[in-house]
Amino acid sequence: MPSIAARANLLSRLFFKWLMFHAANPAAMIESSDNTVTA
Secondary structure, eight states, X not given: OOOHHHHHHHHHHXXXXXXXXXXXXXXXXXXXXXXXXXX
C-alpha cells in the first residue's frame, strides 16, 4: 500500500497532466466540463 506522500505525488502529477491538457484544449474543457472530474 503506497504511502500518503507517494499518493499525493501521484495525484499532483495526474492533476498537472489534466491541467496542461485543458490549458492546451480550452474547447475540450468546455465540452466535457460535466464529466472531467472523475479521478
